[in-house]
Protein backbone atom coordinates (compact mmCIF):
# COMPACT_ATOMS: atom_id res chain seq x y z
CA UNK A 238 0.00 0.00 0.00
CA UNK A 239 1.27 3.52 -0.82
CA UNK A 240 2.25 5.69 2.11
CA UNK A 241 0.33 8.90 2.87
CA UNK A 242 1.76 12.03 1.32
CA UNK A 243 -0.69 14.29 3.15
CA UNK A 244 -2.49 13.82 6.44
CA UNK A 245 -5.15 16.20 7.77
CA UNK A 246 -6.00 16.20 11.45
CA UNK A 247 -8.99 18.20 12.74
CA UNK A 248 -8.52 21.02 10.21
CA UNK A 249 -10.68 24.07 10.88
CA UNK A 250 -11.23 27.32 9.03
CA UNK A 251 -13.58 29.81 10.66
CA UNK A 252 -14.32 33.29 9.35
CA UNK A 253 -15.26 35.92 11.95
CA UNK A 254 -18.60 37.73 11.68
CA UNK A 255 -18.28 41.33 12.78
CA UNK A 256 -21.03 43.67 13.84
CA UNK A 257 -21.96 46.68 15.95
CA UNK A 258 -20.41 50.12 16.07
CA UNK A 259 -16.96 48.80 17.05
CA UNK A 260 -17.03 46.01 14.49
CA UNK A 261 -16.56 43.42 17.22
CA UNK A 262 -16.57 39.68 16.47
CA UNK A 263 -20.12 38.51 17.12
CA UNK A 264 -19.94 35.03 15.59
CA UNK A 265 -18.05 32.59 13.39
CA UNK A 266 -18.75 31.07 9.99
CA UNK A 267 -17.47 27.51 10.34
CA UNK A 268 -16.51 26.99 6.70
CA UNK A 269 -14.33 23.96 7.50
CA UNK A 270 -14.96 22.23 10.79
CA UNK A 271 -12.81 19.40 12.10
CA UNK A 272 -11.81 17.65 8.88
CA UNK A 273 -9.41 14.67 9.02
CA UNK A 274 -8.28 12.33 6.23
CA UNK A 275 -5.17 11.00 4.48
CA UNK A 276 -4.14 11.12 0.83
CA UNK A 277 -1.77 8.47 -0.47
CA UNK A 278 1.08 9.24 -2.82
CA UNK A 279 0.07 9.07 -6.47
CA UNK A 280 -3.67 8.87 -5.82
CA UNK A 281 -6.53 11.25 -6.56
CA UNK A 282 -8.93 12.07 -3.77
CA UNK A 283 -12.16 13.53 -5.13
CA UNK A 284 -13.81 16.07 -2.81
CA UNK A 285 -17.50 16.61 -3.57
CA UNK A 286 -20.42 18.53 -2.16
CA UNK A 287 -22.84 21.33 -2.98
CA UNK A 288 -21.66 24.91 -3.51
CA UNK A 289 -20.78 26.56 -0.22
CA UNK A 290 -20.03 23.29 1.62
CA UNK A 291 -16.45 24.40 2.29
CA UNK A 292 -14.55 22.24 -0.20
CA UNK A 293 -12.64 25.09 -1.90
CA UNK A 294 -11.92 26.70 1.46
CA UNK A 295 -10.51 23.37 2.64
CA UNK A 296 -8.28 23.10 -0.45
CA UNK A 297 -6.86 26.56 0.12
CA UNK A 298 -6.46 26.07 3.87
CA UNK A 299 -4.46 22.87 3.30
CA UNK A 300 -1.97 24.88 1.22
CA UNK A 301 -2.02 27.69 3.83
CA UNK A 302 -3.31 30.12 1.20
CA UNK A 303 -5.86 30.85 3.94
CA UNK A 304 -4.79 31.02 7.57
CA UNK A 305 -6.07 27.92 9.38
CA UNK A 306 -8.17 28.28 12.53
CA UNK A 307 -7.02 24.96 13.94
CA UNK A 308 -5.76 21.46 13.25
CA UNK A 309 -2.69 20.08 11.50
CA UNK A 310 -1.74 19.14 7.94
CA UNK A 311 1.30 16.86 7.70
CA UNK A 312 3.16 16.80 4.41
CA UNK A 313 6.04 14.31 4.37
CA UNK A 314 5.85 14.31 8.17
CA UNK A 315 6.01 18.12 8.69
CA UNK A 316 3.05 20.17 9.85
CA UNK A 317 2.42 22.76 7.10
CA UNK A 318 0.47 24.94 9.53
CA UNK A 319 3.58 25.39 11.70
CA UNK A 320 5.91 26.46 8.89
CA UNK A 321 7.36 29.97 8.86
CA UNK A 322 7.48 32.20 5.78
CA UNK A 323 10.76 30.79 4.43
CA UNK A 324 9.79 27.15 4.97
CA UNK A 325 6.44 27.82 3.33
CA UNK A 326 8.15 29.40 0.34
CA UNK A 327 10.17 26.22 -0.16
CA UNK A 328 7.07 24.08 0.26
CA UNK A 329 5.29 26.08 -2.47
CA UNK A 330 7.49 24.29 -5.01
CA UNK A 331 5.98 20.97 -3.99
CA UNK A 332 2.41 22.01 -3.23
CA UNK A 333 0.51 23.75 -6.01
CA UNK A 334 -3.02 24.71 -7.01
CA UNK A 335 -4.99 24.79 -10.26
CA UNK A 336 -7.73 27.41 -10.03
CA UNK A 337 -11.33 27.19 -11.18
CA UNK A 338 -11.41 30.18 -13.49
CA UNK A 339 -8.37 30.22 -15.77
CA UNK A 340 -9.22 33.70 -17.05
CA UNK A 341 -9.24 35.57 -13.75
CA UNK A 342 -6.31 33.57 -12.37
CA UNK A 343 -3.93 34.53 -15.22
CA UNK A 344 -2.45 38.03 -15.22
CA UNK A 345 -3.75 39.64 -18.46
CA UNK A 346 -0.69 41.94 -18.69
CA UNK A 347 1.82 39.08 -18.84
CA UNK A 348 2.36 36.79 -21.79
CA UNK A 349 2.13 33.07 -21.26
CA UNK A 350 5.90 32.63 -21.17
CA UNK A 351 6.10 35.15 -18.31
CA UNK A 352 3.14 33.57 -16.48
CA UNK A 353 4.59 30.06 -16.59
CA UNK A 354 8.20 31.14 -16.08
CA UNK A 355 7.56 33.60 -13.23
CA UNK A 356 7.83 31.00 -10.46
CA UNK A 357 11.07 29.59 -11.91
CA UNK A 358 12.67 33.00 -11.39
CA UNK A 359 11.05 33.65 -8.00
CA UNK A 360 12.41 30.35 -6.67
CA UNK A 361 15.80 30.88 -8.32
CA UNK A 362 15.48 27.69 -10.34
CA UNK A 363 16.02 28.93 -13.89
CA UNK A 364 16.47 32.12 -15.86
CA UNK A 365 17.20 33.02 -19.50
CA UNK A 366 17.48 30.15 -21.96
CA UNK A 367 16.99 27.46 -19.32
CA UNK A 368 13.72 29.09 -18.21
CA UNK A 369 12.60 29.43 -21.81
CA UNK A 370 13.23 25.71 -22.44
CA UNK A 371 11.30 24.73 -19.35
CA UNK A 372 8.35 26.95 -20.36
CA UNK A 373 8.27 25.46 -23.86
CA UNK A 374 8.47 21.95 -22.43
CA UNK A 375 5.54 22.63 -20.08
CA UNK A 376 3.47 24.09 -22.94
CA UNK A 377 4.22 21.01 -25.01
CA UNK A 378 3.27 18.45 -22.33
CA UNK A 379 0.09 20.42 -21.63
CA UNK A 380 -1.00 20.19 -25.27
CA UNK A 381 -0.04 23.71 -26.42
CA UNK A 382 2.51 24.75 -29.03
CA UNK A 383 5.90 26.00 -27.76
CA UNK A 384 5.49 29.27 -29.73
CA UNK A 385 2.36 30.05 -27.66
CA UNK A 386 4.66 31.50 -24.99
CA UNK A 387 4.47 34.89 -26.77
CA UNK A 388 0.67 35.08 -26.60
CA UNK A 389 -1.50 36.70 -23.92
CA UNK A 390 -4.30 34.98 -21.99
CA UNK A 391 -7.09 36.70 -23.95
CA UNK A 392 -5.78 35.12 -27.17
CA UNK A 393 -6.66 31.63 -25.95
CA UNK A 394 -9.92 29.70 -25.63
CA UNK A 395 -11.16 28.69 -22.16
CA UNK A 396 -9.75 25.17 -22.48
CA UNK A 397 -6.37 26.47 -23.65
CA UNK A 398 -6.26 28.94 -20.77
CA UNK A 399 -6.83 26.10 -18.34
CA UNK A 400 -3.93 24.25 -20.00
CA UNK A 401 -1.80 27.33 -19.30
CA UNK A 402 -3.03 27.28 -15.68
CA UNK A 403 -2.02 23.61 -15.41
CA UNK A 404 1.40 24.29 -17.00
CA UNK A 405 1.96 27.10 -14.50
CA UNK A 406 1.03 24.85 -11.56
CA UNK A 407 3.34 22.05 -12.71
CA UNK A 408 6.37 24.02 -13.87
CA UNK A 409 8.10 23.69 -10.47
CA UNK A 410 7.60 19.92 -10.56
CA UNK A 411 5.28 19.66 -7.54
CA UNK A 412 4.27 16.46 -5.73
CA UNK A 413 0.79 17.48 -4.62
CA UNK A 414 -1.77 19.58 -6.49
CA UNK A 415 -5.11 20.94 -5.33
CA UNK A 416 -7.34 21.13 -8.40
CA UNK A 417 -10.09 23.52 -7.32
CA UNK A 418 -13.08 22.95 -9.62
CA UNK A 419 -10.68 22.93 -12.61
CA UNK A 420 -13.37 22.14 -15.19
CA UNK A 421 -16.50 23.83 -13.89
CA UNK A 422 -16.05 27.02 -15.93
CA UNK A 423 -15.38 25.12 -19.18
CA UNK A 424 -17.72 23.91 -21.92
CA UNK A 425 -18.85 20.33 -21.41
CA UNK A 426 -17.07 19.29 -24.62
CA UNK A 427 -13.74 20.54 -23.21
CA UNK A 428 -14.11 19.20 -19.68
CA UNK A 429 -13.18 15.59 -20.54
CA UNK A 430 -10.08 16.77 -22.45
CA UNK A 431 -8.80 18.64 -19.41
CA UNK A 432 -9.51 15.73 -17.08
CA UNK A 433 -7.72 13.34 -19.48
CA UNK A 434 -4.76 15.73 -19.61
CA UNK A 435 -4.64 15.80 -15.82
CA UNK A 436 -4.61 12.00 -15.72
CA UNK A 437 -1.79 11.82 -18.30
CA UNK A 438 0.25 14.36 -16.34
CA UNK A 439 -0.38 12.45 -13.12
CA UNK A 440 1.15 9.33 -14.69
CA UNK A 441 4.03 11.23 -16.23
CA UNK A 442 5.04 13.20 -13.14
CA UNK A 443 3.77 10.94 -10.33
CA UNK A 444 1.37 13.61 -9.05
CA UNK A 445 -1.07 13.37 -6.16
CA UNK A 446 -4.33 15.29 -6.61
CA UNK A 447 -7.04 16.66 -4.40
CA UNK A 448 -9.73 17.05 -7.09
CA UNK A 449 -12.48 19.38 -5.91
CA UNK A 450 -15.72 19.30 -7.88
CA UNK A 451 -19.49 19.23 -7.64
CA UNK A 452 -19.60 17.03 -10.78
CA UNK A 453 -20.00 13.50 -9.47
CA UNK A 454 -19.59 11.90 -12.90
CA UNK A 455 -16.20 13.53 -13.43
CA UNK A 456 -15.12 12.72 -9.87
CA UNK A 457 -16.04 9.10 -10.51
CA UNK A 458 -13.88 9.11 -13.62
CA UNK A 459 -10.71 10.57 -12.12
CA UNK A 460 -10.70 9.62 -8.41
CA UNK A 461 -9.31 6.68 -6.47
CA UNK A 462 -11.06 7.68 -3.26
CA UNK A 463 -13.89 10.14 -2.68
CA UNK A 464 -14.77 12.36 0.30
CA UNK A 465 -18.23 13.93 0.57
CA UNK A 466 -18.51 17.26 2.40
CA UNK A 467 -21.58 18.84 3.92
CA UNK A 468 -21.61 22.13 5.81
CA UNK A 469 -17.89 22.15 6.52
CA UNK A 470 -17.56 18.50 7.53
CA UNK A 471 -16.65 15.27 5.76
CA UNK A 472 -19.69 13.01 6.13
CA UNK A 473 -18.46 10.01 4.10
CA UNK A 474 -15.11 8.89 2.68
CA UNK A 475 -14.02 5.64 1.02
CA UNK A 476 -12.80 4.08 -2.22
CA UNK A 477 -14.57 5.38 -5.31
CA UNK A 478 -16.13 2.05 -6.28
CA UNK A 479 -17.48 1.49 -2.79
CA UNK A 480 -18.95 5.00 -2.61
CA UNK A 481 -20.78 4.80 -5.92
CA UNK A 482 -22.03 1.23 -5.36
CA UNK A 483 -22.77 1.43 -1.67
CA UNK A 484 -23.34 5.01 -0.51
CA UNK A 485 -24.29 4.91 3.17
CA UNK A 486 -24.80 8.50 4.27
CA UNK A 487 -28.28 9.87 3.39
CA UNK A 488 -26.67 12.99 1.91
CA UNK A 489 -24.39 10.95 -0.37
CA UNK A 490 -27.39 8.85 -1.41
CA UNK A 491 -29.29 12.00 -2.37
CA UNK A 492 -26.34 13.45 -4.32
CA UNK A 493 -25.82 10.21 -6.25
CA UNK A 494 -29.52 9.82 -6.99
CA UNK A 495 -29.33 13.07 -8.96
CA UNK A 496 -26.56 11.78 -11.28
CA UNK A 497 -28.03 10.78 -14.67
CA UNK A 498 -27.68 7.04 -15.46
CA UNK A 499 -27.55 5.56 -18.96
CA UNK A 500 -29.68 2.51 -18.13
CA UNK A 501 -33.36 3.33 -19.01
CA UNK A 502 -34.52 0.43 -16.79
CA UNK A 503 -32.64 1.72 -13.79
CA UNK A 504 -34.87 1.65 -10.72
CA UNK A 505 -32.76 4.18 -8.82
CA UNK A 506 -35.03 6.40 -6.78
CA UNK A 507 -34.43 10.13 -7.18
CA UNK A 508 -34.14 11.64 -3.72
CA UNK A 509 -35.10 15.29 -3.64
CA UNK A 510 -33.48 17.17 -0.78
CA UNK A 511 -35.91 19.54 0.87
CA UNK A 512 -34.91 22.93 2.21
CA UNK A 513 -31.74 24.92 1.79
CA UNK A 514 -28.31 24.19 3.21
CA UNK A 515 -28.31 25.75 6.72
CA UNK A 516 -25.97 28.66 7.34
CA UNK A 517 -22.50 27.60 8.54
CA UNK A 518 -22.74 30.62 10.85
CA UNK A 519 -25.62 28.96 12.64
CA UNK A 520 -25.47 25.19 12.06
CA UNK A 521 -28.31 23.10 13.50
CA UNK A 522 -27.66 21.17 16.74
CA UNK A 523 -26.82 17.47 16.50
CA UNK A 524 -26.22 16.14 13.00
CA UNK A 525 -25.94 19.18 10.73
CA UNK A 526 -27.83 17.34 7.98
CA UNK A 527 -30.89 16.68 10.19
CA UNK A 528 -33.19 19.47 8.84
CA UNK A 529 -32.97 17.91 5.35
CA UNK A 530 -32.65 14.22 6.23
CA UNK A 531 -35.63 11.96 5.62
CA UNK A 532 -34.43 9.53 8.30
CA UNK A 533 -33.82 12.13 11.03
CA UNK A 534 -34.97 11.12 14.50
CA UNK A 535 -34.76 12.63 17.98
CA UNK A 536 -31.14 11.60 18.58
CA UNK A 537 -30.08 13.28 15.30
CA UNK A 538 -31.26 16.65 16.63
CA UNK A 539 -29.33 16.26 19.87
CA UNK A 540 -26.07 14.40 19.23
CA UNK A 541 -23.50 15.05 16.59
CA UNK A 542 -22.49 11.78 14.86
CA UNK A 543 -18.80 10.89 14.63
CA UNK A 544 -17.07 9.82 11.44
CA UNK A 545 -16.84 6.05 12.09
CA UNK A 546 -15.29 3.20 10.08
CA UNK A 547 -18.32 1.15 9.03
CA UNK A 548 -16.57 -1.27 6.65
CA UNK A 549 -12.86 -1.53 5.99
CA UNK A 550 -11.78 1.90 4.72
CA UNK A 551 -15.39 3.18 4.54
CA UNK A 552 -16.04 6.02 7.02
CA UNK A 553 -19.50 7.53 7.58
CA UNK A 554 -20.92 10.03 10.08
CA UNK A 555 -24.51 8.93 10.66
CA UNK A 556 -26.15 7.55 13.82
CA UNK A 557 -28.27 5.08 11.87
CA UNK A 558 -25.54 3.37 9.83
CA UNK A 559 -24.39 0.16 11.54
CA UNK A 560 -20.92 -1.41 11.36
CA UNK A 561 -20.27 -4.55 9.32
Ligand code: SF4
Nearest residue numbers: 524527530537555556
Ligand atom coordinates in the same frame (compact mmCIF):
# COMPACT_ATOMS: atom_id res chain seq x y z
FE1 SF4 B 1 -29.81 11.70 8.91
FE2 SF4 B 1 -29.62 11.30 11.51
FE3 SF4 B 1 -27.90 10.14 9.88
FE4 SF4 B 1 -27.81 12.75 10.30
S1 SF4 B 1 -27.42 11.18 11.81
S2 SF4 B 1 -27.66 11.72 8.36
S3 SF4 B 1 -29.97 13.24 10.49
S4 SF4 B 1 -30.09 9.75 9.99
